[in-house]
Amino acid sequence: MRIGLDIMGGDYAPKATVLGAIAAFKILAPEHKLVLIGDKPAALSILQENDFSADNFDFIHTTEVIGMGEHPTKAIVQKPDSSISVGFNLLKEGNIDAFSSAGNTGAMLVGSMFSVKTIPGVMRPCMTAIVPKLKGGLGILLDVGANADCKPEVLLQFGVLGSLMAESIYNIDNPKVGLMNIGEEEEKGNITSLATYPLMKATDKFNFVGNVEGRDLFGDSADVFVCDGFTGNVILKLAESFYVVTLKKGMKDEFFDRFNYEAYGGSPILGVNAPVVVGHGISPPEAIKNMVLLCRNMVESKLVEKVKQAFQ
Incomplete structure (x- = not known):
């Protein structure tokens, strides 16, 4: 190699x-x-x-x-x-x-x-980021900046890419894929998320668990969190700031230490x-x-x- x-x-x-x-x-x-x-x-x-x-x-x-x-x-x-x-x-x-x-x-x-x-069949490559979970382990957030605007079919493909990465790189069995939204209910969200939900619900390409909210990001509701690159980048930059804030406040906490990007190295282009x-x-x-x-x-x-x- x-x-x-x-x-x-x-x-x-x-x-x-x-x-x-x-x-x-x-x-x-x-x-x-x-x-x-x-x-x-x-x-x-x-x-x-x-x-x-x-x-x-x-x-x-x-x-x-x-x-x-x-x-x-x-x-x-x-x-x-x-x-x-x-x-x-x-x-x-x-x-x-x-x-x-x-x-x-x-x-x-x-x-x-x-x-x-x-890769033939992939509409848009995307970038990923790692999200630490409160009870240990991690989740994958995508896209985090490559595609500011996404069609529903593209978000569906992000679910496939994220699920494969979770299985292959992080050995997560049958990873749960959630669609980032402003509510858990199927009828919640903007035009894009409303159109994406039924596509994800109908697919057999990954284990779709429905809509997830921002507060679910560090829990066990999902292993893969799908969103457009604009939303994902905002979430990523906010999450990165948690680690910086704890340092400035003189706090030492194992969970927040896992927000340090140095531990993950970088973002794959999937x-x-x-x-x-x-x-x-x-x-x-x-x-x-x-x-x-x-x-x-x-x-x-x-x-x-x-x-x-x-x-x-």
């Missing part, structure tokens, strides 16, 4: 990404190879400072970087030697088995759709033809390490192949 890591992506790159690669290497099996994509001399300097052999990695040198504020499509086209563009070319050609970056999220989405492309994971722009080494490990888990679980089978 060869896992590609964009070492130029993120606010603290390349130092945080290279240190994260070192931490990941110490956990990965010998047959797992990390491919560092970016400024090779800069990476070698950081490795030397930390007395870590460069022989532990493969390197693909690039000369350009896509900034966090750049237009995704223009940047992908105008910067063919950027670490993100080169990473996707490697993924497309099969030279790496997975690709991860804490860089420009839009560029990662565009790169996914233009290079490895969307619905494309290869494992792709996007990390938080402010990712420190710990988050980079876990982003790489999530890539490994996606490859080992054959999640992409399972999605392809589901949408045949």
